[in-house]
Amino acid sequence: MSILIDKKTKVLVxxxxxxQASFHIQRAMKYGTKVVAGVVPNKREDFHLGVPLFxxxxxxxxxxxxxxxxxxxxxxxxxxxxxxxxDAELDIVVVITSGISxxxxxxxxxxxxxxxxxxxxxxxxxxxxPSEAYLGIFPDSFQKAGNIGxxxxxxxxxxxxxxxxxxxGIGQSTIVGLGDDFIVGTGYGEIIEKFNNDExxxxxxxxxxxxxxxxxxxxxxxxxxDNKKKFIALMVDDPTALSRFDGIASEIICNGIIETxxxxxxxxxxxxxxxxxxxxxxxxxxx
Amino acid sequence: xIIHEYQAKKIFKKFGIRxxxxxxxxxxxxxxxxxxxxxxxxxxxxxxxIQSDSRFGGRFSDKRAGNKGGIRLSKTIDDVYSNxxxxxxxxxxxxxTGAKGRLVSRVYVEEYIKSxxxxxLGIAIDRVKASVMLFASTVFDVDxxxxxxxxxxxxxxxxxxxxxxxxxITTAQANELLNFMKSNASTEEIKDFTNRLLNxxxxxxxxxxxxxxIGIDKEGKIWVIDAKICFDPNALHKHKDxxxxxxxxxxxxxxxxxxxxxxxxxxxxSGIGIIVNGDGLAINTMNEAKYLGMDTACFLNLKGxxxxxxxxxxxxxxxxxxxxxxxxxxxxGGFLRCNLIADGIITVANDLGLNIPLxxxxxxxxxxxxxxxxxxxxxxxxxxxxxxxxLYMIKKAIEEDL
Numbered sequence: 153m154s155i156l157i158d159k160k161t162k163v164l165v166x167x168x169x170x171x172q173a174s175f176h177i178q179r180a181m182k183y184g185t186k187v188v189a190g191v192v193p194n195k196r197e198d199f200h201l202g203v204p205l206f207x208x209x210x211x212x213x214x215x216x217x218x219x220x221x222x223x224x225x226x227x228x229x230x231x232x233x234x235x236x237x238x239d240a241e242l243d244i245v246v247v248i249t250s251g252i253s254x255x256x257x258x259x260x261x262x263x264x265x266x267x268x269x270x271x272x273x274x275x276x277x278x279x280x281x282p283s284e285a286y287l288g289i290f291p292d293s294f295q296k297a298g299n300i301g302x303x304x305x306x307x308x309x310x311x312x313x314x315x316x317x318x319x320x321g322i323g324q325s326t327i328v329g330l331g332d333d334f335i336v337g338t339g340y341g342e343i344i345e346k347f348n349n350d351e352x353x354x355x356x357x358x359x360x361x362x363x364x365x366x367x368x369x370x371x372x373x374x375x376x377x378d379n380k381k382k383f384i385a386l387m388v389d390d391p392t393a394l395s396r397f398d399g400i401a402s403e404i405i406c407n408g409i410i411e412t413x414x415x416x417x418x419x420x421x422x423x424x425x426x427x428x429x430x431x432x433x434x435x436x437x438x439x
Numbered sequence: 440x441i442i443h444e445y446q447a448k449k450i451f452k453k454f455g456i457r458x459x460x461x462x463x464x465x466x467x468x469x470x471x472x473x474x475x476x477x478x479x480x481x482x483x484x485x486x487x488x489i490q491s492d493s494r495f496g497g498r499f500s501d502k503r504a505g506n507k508g509g510i511r512l513s514k515t516i517d518d519v520y521s522n523x524x525x526x527x528x529x530x531x532x533x534x535x536t537g538a539k540g541r542l543v544s545r546v547y548v549e550e551y552i553k554s555x556x557x558x559x560l561g562i563a564i565d566r567v568k569a570s571v572m573l574f575a576s577t578v579f580d581v582d583x584x585x586x587x588x589x590x591x592x593x594x595x596x597x598x599x600x601x602x603x604x605x606x607x608i609t610t611a612q613a614n615e616l617l618n619f620m621k622s623n624a625s626t627e628e629i630k631d632f633t634n635r636l637l638n639x640x641x642x643x644x645x646x647x648x649x650x651x652x653i654g655i656d657k658e659g660k661i662w663v664i665d666a667k668i669c670f671d672p673n674a675l676h677k678h679k680d681x682x683x684x685x686x687x688x689x690x691x692x693x694x695x696x697x698x699x700x701x702x703x704x705x706x707x708x709s710g711i712g713i714i715v716n717g718d719g720l721a722i723n724t725m726n727e728a729k730y731l732g733m734d735t736a737c738f739l740n741l742k743g744x745x746x747x748x749x750x751x752x753x754x755x756x757x758x759x760x761x762x763x764x765x766x767x768x769x770x771x772g773g774f775l776r777c778n779l780i781a782d783g784i785i786t787v788a789n790d791l792g793l794n795i796p797l798x799x800x801x802x803x804x805x806x807x808x809x810x811x812x813x814x815x816x817x818x819x820x821x822x823x824x825x826x827x828x829x830l831y832m833i834k835k836a837i838e839e840d841l
Contacts, residue, residue: 176774179804227673248774250742253674254564255644258604261569277773289774291803306719311771312826315802319825332718334646334671335569359719369567388722429726 154281155346164189164218173224185285188216209240220244227251246287247273257335271337276329277307298323301347304359325353341373358385375422445547447666461549470523473548485522489541497533555654562648573600579652624659644674703740709762710734736762750783765796765837772803781812796836800829
């Protein structure tokens, strides 16, 4: 068992013929991901990377029974592609694209209110079940299966944590990158719940973003769960947070919380263990 | 991206929002002429145009400007002249500018709107809810830290309204706002004013719009006293008229160059220069460096897709920063391919020479290819296995270099 995907999950890729998509999807297929379809409006060929191409998500789903999508479509046309995937009622849509505008994301989130689709990203490395399959752009070195579930707001810090955990023999059940953009998708609550119910996952790790309040939302969701699994949050203090005031000014007046010490309080109250370095995280896991 | 107050007011005016008459001036003499054009008798307000909140409470680095801040009431034409003279070519320091302050290259001379009741009014985006939020407060003209305290300790002093992605507020919502403000403005007036602001917000893909404060005069007319608009950088390509308003003087030179390549660059103290490919990794590397007793001079976040030339340009930025005494390149390639970074390092080393210690750590996509490129290059750089190891190496290399 794993959450969200495994090697049997049928994956379609929107924008598969682009250079970045081709490079990363080829790697994902080699890793074990079952890519069954590519979606390219105005396609010029019938196959790419050995995968059949379709002009619409709907057609691809009908012909191949794909249940999840990975979106590599450039920012300016990403909204249309994402909404197409939501309308096709896919279970999960992972958006790798970065640079999608806030207005587009607000519109997408409105659509999601009436949908069961879980949107992961944009600007995310994606979702991976080590040694089985991944949706996204993970490094090849993510290979070690194990009992740790990871939810993260920072892609590079995830790479660093996984690398350090693998060195001491600790593998992961599933890793979910929530995305680094101003507005990202939904489904945190469900992901936390899925991890909590997953028999392969013993400990859940949250790698916090350095700004934003998405993590607080997660903490509240976790606090409301029954039979909680151990939950450790890696929260690194940011010496530059205040110097980036303008970028997060919106955040401040909406939620009033930017300082990590205030986040820490919310986490503690939810029963989450907080660590402030990868060393401390390792120590907590080996204890 | 942020624009100046006078630029924001120009946009408001175009959208039919009431702003006081005002003109921009680059010299004290221009300020004087502007004041005469606006209104023969005064009084006027002279406002330093830098992109910062709390200009009123700020102070100037040059003592000739006295202790008064960057927004000054001027009763006579001579006052306008001398206040403009104090501010222009002087550095204004506020709690958002850092100790150095920002150069005032222009002032805005404006008619003074008498006997107004003032309020904070803001439109922002709640990330978690993915909704547009409208704020109003009886606490105005204060800095953000103070505002947060008010939010936490006296929430009743702040009015908060979730308007989703609606482009207009309803009459009922306008009445709610009016009840909070206890103002003499009419429902129609407040509704029209708010809807015009929302129009600006949506039309220009703003991420934050603050009027701090608005003023409501005795007749119930609403005025924009101060104005600030921040724009969503991901939508700027749609707004050429906003792009040209970018003021390069507001951004540190290196930061500006980095932003042109799509990178994030930040200067801190003196010490090591860090090049990474993600925010989280940047913070973690800086913290680990701190544990080892090293300070960070600057960090550069390459983010995602880059090519050799961009890498070379960014490396140059850090190598030419005099406060950097060693560079640690810490790359965890996912989307980003390590071999591109290696190519960039070689390009810049051939170009500038490698005159300070450099440690490189690669992990992830195309790591082996990248390591091979560097090893074959014969450059005097060190290759590390992980973050800690890399930081130890750069520490030692700097000590030996000194």
